[in-house]
Amino acid sequence: MHVTDRPNAGRASAVLWRFGPMIYGPTVLFALGEGAIIPLLPVVAERLGADIALAALVASALVVGQLIGNLPAGWAVARLGERYTLAIAGALAIVGTMGMVFAVNVAMLASSVFVIGFCTAAFGLARHAFMTTRVPLAFRARALSLLGGTFRLGTFVGPFISAGLIALFGNITASIWFFTACLVATVLLVLIASDPEERLKADERARRITDAATSGATVDTGEPITGGVRTVERRGVFRTMWEYRAVLSRLGVAAASLSAVRSARQAVLPIWGVSLGLDAQTIAIVVGISGAIDFTLFYASGQVMDRFGRLWAALPSMILMGLGFLALAFTHDLPSSAMWFAMFAAVLGVGNGLSSGILLTLGADVAPRDNPAPFLGSWRTLSDAGGAAAPLLVAGLAAVSTLAIATGAMGVIGLAGALAFTRWVPRFVPRARPDSG
Template sequence: MVYLPTVLFALGEGAVIPLIPVLAAAMGADVAFAALVASALVIGQLCGNLPAGWAVGRIGERFTMVIAGVIAILSAVGMVFAPTLGVLAASVFVLGVCAAAFGLARHAFMTTRVPVAFRARSLSLLGGSFRLGIFIGPFVAAGLLQLFGTESAAIWFFLGCLVVMVILVLFGPDPEKTTPPAPLTPAERSMEDSGEAVSGSIPTVERTGIFQTMWRQRAVLGRLGLAAASLSAVRSARQVVLPLWGLSLGLDASTIALVVGVSGAIDFALFYASGQVMDRFGRLWAAMPAMVLMGAGFLALSFTHELDAAVLWFGMFAAVLGVGNGLSSGILLTLGADVAPKREPAAFLGSWRTLTDAGGAIAPLLVSAITAFSALPFAAAAMGVIGLVGAAGFLRWIPKFIPRSRPEPDGN
C-alpha cells in the first residue's frame, strides 16, 4: 500500500513521457513546439507543488492521491482524444500537476510515519519506485508500439495503471490509519512548537498557510533548499547533456541510446545504497560524494570533446555521472523530510519540492542558452561548477539543519 501505487503511477507515466513529442509531431507540431508540449509536464509539476501542499494539509494524503489519480485519468483521456495541440499541451500540463500532488502526498506520509532510524532507506526505496517506473516504462511503450502500431496504446496502458492505482488507494487498507505516526527524536522535538509527543492521526487542517510556512522556513529554504536545487539541476542537466554530447561527436542514435541506457542502469542499480549510507553515516556522506562525482564529471567531460578518444571518454564520464546520480537517490526526499515540521509537513514540502523542481526545470534552459551563445563544452563546465558549488552548500548547511546524532537502526 505504500510503494505499489507509486510503482503503478510511475510505470504508466514512464511509458507515456517519451511519446509526448511524438504525439505532438503527429498533430503537426514542429520540433520546437513539440519540445514545448513535452516541457508542459515539468511546468505542471512545478506549478502543482504548492496547491498539492495545501490539498494534503486540508484533506490528507489518501484523498489527495485519489483526486490526483482521477484527474490524471481525465488528462490521459484528453491526450488520447485531443483535437488540437492546445488541448494536448493542456492535458500534459494537468498530468504534471497530478504527478506533483501524488508525489507530495506520498512524501508527506513517509515524513510523518517512518522512524528516523531508517527514514533514508525508506525514502530511497520510494525514489527507487519512481525510477523503476521511469526506467521500465519506455520499454513497455516500445513493446506496445510494436504490437499495436499506435502511440495511443501507451496512453491506454497508462489509463489502466491509473485505474488500478485509484482502486488500490481508495479501497485498500489505509496506511494513514494502520501506521501510527513515528515518534519525534529529541532534535526534532526541539524544533517543534511544543514538546508533546505525537499521537493519534495526523491533523488534516493546516494551522499555517503555504506562504506563511515559506516565510517561517525561509532560512532552511534559502540555504539548504538552494543546495538541494543545485542537485536537482545537475541531475536534470545529465539527461540533456549526454544525448547532446553524443550528437556533437557524430554518434548514431543507437550508440547514444546505449551509452545513456548504461548510465541509467548504473543509476537505478545504486538507488538503495544511498539510503544505507545516509542512515548509517549521515546525510552528508551521501550528498557530498554524489555532488562531487557529478560536478567533477561534468567539468572533466567538458575538456574531452576534441580529444582523439572523445567517444571513450564520453562513455566513461556517462558512467561516472550515473554513479553520482545513483548515490543521490532519495537525498532530496530525505532532506525535505528531515527539515519539515513533523506535525504539519505538507505546506513545507510543497515549498521544498517547488524549489528543487525549479532547479531541475531551469537546468535544461541554461544548457540550451549557454550552448547557443558559446558551445556545449561550456554548458557542461557550467553544470560542473554548479555541482561543486552545491557540494559546498551541502557541506556548510547539512550539519547546521540536520543533527548528526540519530538513533541507530535496531537489529541492523
C-alpha cells in the same frame, strides 16, 4: 504519538514490508508509466515540428507542472486526505495522456505534459508527509530512499518497456497507452486498497488501549471532555517559508541545485540522442541503461545516509554528476560520439543513484515534527523550482549557443551545489540527533 517518537517502533524491514503495498504500490505504477514516456517527449515534439530548443521546452513542462502542483497538492492532502488526492491526481493524469495521444501541435503536447507533471506533485507530497511523521528516525533515510527508488524503478524499467512497445507496435503512442493503463490501475489500487493513514490510526488506538490497560490508566473512550486541549496551529505554506527562511535559503538552495542537475539529466540525455541522429528506440535503451544503474544504488544511498550521515550521499553524487555533464559537453562532435553518450549517461546514472532519497530525507530532517506538511510543501516547491529551471536553462542556452554549452553549464551548477552541501548540511543536519534512539 507518531512512530517517529518511538525508537523501538520496529525493524526497518518489518515496517517497510507492512506498508509497502499501500505506500509504494501506487507510486511504482505511476512511475513505470511516466518513465516509459519521458525519453520520448523530445521525439514526439520533434515529429510535431519542434526544433531542439523547443523540444527541450516541452520536456521541461513536466517539471514545471510538478513545481506548480506542489501547493495545490498540499492543500488537497490536508483537506481531502491522501486517498482522494491520489485518485483525483490519477484521473487528471489520464486526461493528460489522452491529450498527448491526440496532440495536433506542440502547444497541445506541452499542455498535456504539464498536466501530468502537475499530478506527479500529489503523489510525491502525500507520501513524503506521511513517511516523515510515521517512519522511525533510525531508518528514515532507507525508507525515503526506497520511496525515491520507486521513481527510479520507473526510469529503469519504463524506457525498456517503451522500447519493447515501439518495436512491437511500431508506434510511439503505444507507450502513452501503457502509461494510461498504469494510471487506471493506480486509481483502482488507491480506491480499493486499505488506507494506510486509517490503518495506523486504528493501530495507535489499539496500542493506547493496551498500554492503558497494562498500566491501570484511564482508557480514552472518545467521549467529549472539558478543559483546555493543546492543539497544533496550522501554518500556511507562505508563512512557513518566512519562518524557516534560514534553512530554506541555504540548505534549500543546495537542494534546488541537486534537483536542477537531476532534471537536466532527464532533459539533456534524450535531446543529446536526438541531436546525434539516434532513433527513438536507441535513445530509450540508453536512457533505460542509465536508469538501471541509478535504480540499483537507491537502497545503498539510504544505508550510507543512516550510518554515516547525509553529506556522504549528497557530496559524491553532486561531484560525479557535475563532472559527468562537463565531460559529456566535449564529446558531441567526436567520431565515437554515440559511445561517449552511452558512457556518460551511465556515469550520470551512478551519480543520481548515489543521491536517491537525499532530498526527501533532508526535508524530513529539518521539518517541524508537529506539522511537517506546510514546511515540506515549501521545501518541495523550492527544490522543484531548481528542477523546473534546469530544462528551461538548457533550452535557452541551446537556443542562443549550443547544446554542448548548455550541458557544460549544468556541470558547473553541479559542482557549485557540491560546495553548498559541504557548507550547509553539517549546520542544519547534525550527524547524531537526540531523538535518534
